[in-house]
Amino acid sequence: MTEVMPLLLVVEDDPQMRKFLRASLSSHGYRLIEAVNGAEGLSQAASYNPDLVLLDLGLPDIDGLAVTARLREWASVPIIVISARGQEDDKIHALDSGADDYLTKPFGTGELLARIRVALRHSARTRQERSEPILTVGELSVDLDKRSVHVAGKEVHLTPIEYKLLATLLKNAGKVLTHRQLLKEVWGPGYANNTQYLRVYMVQLRHKLERDAARPRYLVTEPGVGYRLRTDS
Secondary structure (H helix, E strand, O other), X not given: OOOOOOEEEEEOOOHHHHHHHHHHXXXXXXXXXXXXXXXXXXXXXXXXXXXXXXXXXXXXXXXXXXHHHHHHOOOOOOEEEEEOOOOXXXXXXXXXXXXXXXXXXXXXXXXXXXXXXXXXXXXXXXXXXXXOOXXXXXXXXXXXXXXXXXEOOXXXXXXXXHHHHHHHHHHOOOOEEEHHHHHHHXXXXXXXXXXXXXXXXXXXXXXXXXXXXXXXXXXXXXXXXXXXXXXXX
16 A cells, blocks of 8 residues: 655745745655645645644744744644744744744755654654553653653653653654743743753753763753754664
8 A cells, every 4th residue: 555645734935945845845755735825824724634834934924923823723733944034032932832843944955854754753653642651762761651761771760850851852752842841841830931940950861861961862952942852863
């Protein structure tokens, strides 16, 4: 039986960028639908239920951040922002609005395809969570029912905060989580700006889970933005 490739929605007003994306993605088997503004993108998302959305921020009608927020009101589809806005604040705002990843223009086909694969894997993992209590990335394994953590088959003892931080990252494996997202999820809304807490616990986690804490394989920093638990370790 022939595998049905994922359906991607491209929301982009620049004809040249749409042409590039169409050629790059179609040649690798992905099915595509396109929209030239935010309103059309929202309509296409509702009509076709795509597996992933590639979304430009600088749209002519509705800003991409607003499109992301509106999509997140009813859809959990992975969203990768593609934008010429390369400032850290823009990335943080996009991720805080609900995007899964961020690519700054210009970018190469290889990087685009890799980000799409990671986002789709994360989406598949999320759908399986309810029936799969054990989450595994490389040598790292977390049993959500037993709240136990193993690295290369050896149990690692974590504090409650360390465990919650790791479980949050693992449930979102491959996805960038901003400092604010992690602080709100692990410590609560009142701690959203206390980034020092996060740094301290991330150092502790790396020392317990990584072979070399100074060169982490799993818990990687996205400079100025947050952290990502790598799935390609």
